Amino acid sequence: MASHQVGVGVKVRDKENIDRALRRFKRAVNRSRVLRMYRQNMSFTKPSEERRLAKEKAARNARKHNRRY
Numbered sequence: 351m352a353s354h355q356v357g358v359g360v361k362v363r364d365k366e367n368i369d370r371a372l373r374r375f376k377r378a379v380n381r382s383r384v385l386r387m388y389r390q391n392m393s394f395t396k397p398s399e400e401r402r403l404a405k406e407k408a409a410r411n412a413r414k415h416n417r418r419y
Contacts, residue, residue, distance in 0.1 A: 358382050 358378050362371045379385060395403075 358384055 358375070360371055360375045360378055362368070
């Protein structure tokens with residue numbers, strides 16, 4: 351099984367506060383969705399469950415896009 355690794359990092363700029371660099375790092379991690387992929391891989395989801403969830407999501411999106419304003 352091939353593992354897909356995503357590297358996220360930030361370089362601390364000259365005279366930059368470490369708290370600000372940490373904040374930039376946290377933002378980069380959130381944008382790259384590393385934690386979301388990690389949590390998804392923590393537990394096995396049956397293929398039938400994935401199909402059911404995808405079907406529910408599609409129905410929600412269809413209702414959302416069919417609203418009239």
